[in-house]
Amino acid sequence: MIAKKVLLVGNFGVGKTSLIRRFVLNEFSEEYISTIGVRxxxxxxxxxxxxxxxxxxxxxxxxxxxxxPKAYFLGASAAMFVFDVSRKETYLNINHHLASVKELSGLQNITIVGNKKDLLSEEELQTVINTVSVKIDLITSAKENDHVEDAFLKLTAQAIK
Known part of the structure; x- marks a missing residue:
């Protein structure tokens, strides 16, 4: 069996921990617990x-x-940048954030995921998709377990390339 280090990065409160909990444990909690450092x-x-x-x-x-810290990025095989589709400030400067992740990790391809789709209507979601300046790989909802597995499988594919 091979092991691959993958990163989830993005602004605070976008649902990175919720996506991981849903994927690893198939659990979801409404409680917000801020990650300190790295988990x-x-x-x-x-x-x-x-x-x-x-x-x-x-x-x-x-x-x-x-x-x-650059140390968090060393040895990573893939990365997922997560933003919150309901909070403009998490995706407006996405190019700057992605450039920073690419520089720190040395990775060229980052999986882009918009999370919390359960908070928007289809129309609002389409507006966000049209606003974001990069290609979004998947739109997910950790709460409703929508496309979470797909996002991690895409990340896995990136990791083994």
């Missing part, structure tokens, strides 16, 4: 007939200006 979870997934142990690094969210 590592793991889950074994089967992808293209091989077992891969994902070491999922839940990197504490920022409000944009704080520096994240």
């Amino acid at each position: 590592v979870s793991s889950k074994v997934v089967t992808y293209e007939n091989q077992e891969i142990k994902l070491l999922i690094w839940d990197v504490a969210g920022t409000s944009g200006n704080e520096k994240i």
Whole structure:
């Protein structure tokens, strides 16, 4: 079995920890508990007939200006940038955030995920999709378990490339 370090990054409160809890434990909680530093979870997934142990690094969210320690990014095989579709400030400067993640991690392809789709109507969601300046890979809802597994499978595919 191979192990791959993958990162979840993005502003505070976008649902990174909720996505991980939904994926690893199939649980969801309305309680917001801020991640301090980094929290590592793991889950074994089967992808293209091989077992891969994902070491999922839940990197504490920022409000944009704080520096994240480079050590968190070392050795990462893939990264998922998560934003909150209901909070404009989490995706307006997405290019700047992605450039920072790419620089720190050395990764060129980052999986882009908009979370909390349960908070918007289809029309509002389409407006967000049209506003975001980069291609969004998936729109998820950790609460409703919508496309969460797909997001992590996409991350797994990135990790083993």
